[in-house]
Amino acid sequence: MKRFLKTALFTIIGLITVIGVALLFFNFKGVPTYEVAIPENMKNLKVEVTPERVARGEKIATVLCNGCHANNDNRLVGKAILDLPAEFGKAYSLNITQDKEHGIGNWTDGEIMYFLKTGIKRNGKYSPIMPKLPRMADEDVKSVIAYLHSDRFPVQATKGKQPEQAPSLLLKVLTNTVMKPLEPIKKPINVPDSTNIVEFGKYVANDMIACYACHSKDFSKQDPLHPENSLGFYGGGNPMPNLEGQIVPSSNITFDEKTGIGKKYTEAQFVDAVKLCKKSDGGVLRYPMQPHVTLTDYEVKAIYAYLKTIPKIKNQVK
Template sequence: MKKALRYLLFFLGIVIGLVAIAATFIAVRGIPKEEARRIDLKVAATPARLARGEQLASLLCASCHLDPNTKKFTGKHLVDVPQFGDIYARNITQHPELGIGKWTDGDLAYLLRTGVKPDGSFLPLMVKLKESSDEDIYSIIAFLRSGHPWVAPDDTRQPETKYSMLTKVLTNTGILIKPVAYPTAPIPQPDSTNAVAWGRYNMIQLDCWMCHSKDFLKLDPDVPEKSLGFFGGGNVMKTPDGKDIVTRNLTMDPETGIGNWTEEQFIKAVKYGQVPEGPGLREPMPKFSTLTDAEARSIFQYLKTVPKIVNKVERVP
């Protein structure tokens, strides 16, 4: 018996030692670097692309990169997901050193798709637009190259992000957070006459499913619909003043979701933060005011196809 206990303790000691070595390695290594591909791409800045790019930038980039003080895409402190670290969105103005002024169109396309910068640095928490159409990617690039005040060169330098051990583990193991493969075939613009398919496209671009599913750590980046509690809400985030806030159930359950909402009520909630009952929506939920009514309506039609989940989410005062 004593001999068996000694063997068990010896085995446990080895396991603990290996875990400690692995943890130390991951902590010191940080976020692993990737091999960045150089994409041969030159985007023509047509009026249509500039207009679409401005809309997409306001929907997809502004919530993280638009600093209310500088009124530019100089980045800011992101406090809504502290479990992933002390996060600062980067300066993406046209500044040649602190921004993206020296980047090629191919560099921008590769980053937007994969999350990998030209030097191989991986941005684990940046949204990867892997399902966005080529035309939408080109529109964003055209806007970032434009003369819009948001992207005018600015020398604001953000502090370095300090990723948590959780983020380092997830990126070093490839669990949940990893670079996305660059597309090998063209991605066409979605058919806007198919309301459900178009709604899914818009939902994926806005990353609605990430916040409104059960848990960031139980998401399925490859097949969002397989995420735990897909659109059932219950994910705990932080408001700008550091208070907990729980995401809403967006399935069509009539008691605990939005099954009793009308299309118009949903549009007002998404675009302006106005809800049928109680106070308006609060940050970190953005107000997608530049989303067209048709785009918001398509998301509502898609949500009607999502399986209902009974999950009563208590609103935090």
């Protein structure tokens, strides 16, 4: 018996030591670095900056990038991410203006596209906080890149450097174990024909804006390459901190009549909610829901048509 206890004790001490050493190792190693394996067709990408692309890119970036990257003067010089859950440490969005020293003036088009799709930067560093856009259509990604290279005010070369990222030990452990960069999809991705309103709405909701990311159950149980596999797809309840640190859970926007938007939102009310943050009962939707002002009414109606077709989820969000 004594011998058994001794063995058990040594095993426990051994385990604690191993875990301790592993934590020390992850803490020292930090967020991992990967090989920058830009696919051939992306490597030599040279995006032609046309007025159409700049306009489209600006429209997309206004709802997708500026919230995190713009300072108070609407320049994309980066800032502290105030609504990052505290357990992940501190993160700063970076300067993505054309400044060659502080911004991304020296990045090639291929490096930008690869980063947006995989989360791997040109120096190989993996970025866990910045959202990835693996399924956005090639032409839309090119439009975002054209906008970043344009003479529009927010992206003009501007000095300004953010502090070093300060990931918590938890984030370091997660990025060394379960949070991995995405494989870039190599086959061409096109924007679906807009006359097929459901397919088009599916593209806008899942692949262009990624509404599901906030509106499903949990950020850590999502599948950006196959959004439909995300836990509680569009059923809401994802606990999201606002800028004051209070929790605002995302809404159930499946068409469940009792707990979703099936009875709560007409198509016209839905357009007002998504574009202007107007609730159907007269109130205002709270941050982190944002007014998606640059989406067209047709794009938002298409999202509505698409949401009607996905499985209803019964989930009363409090």
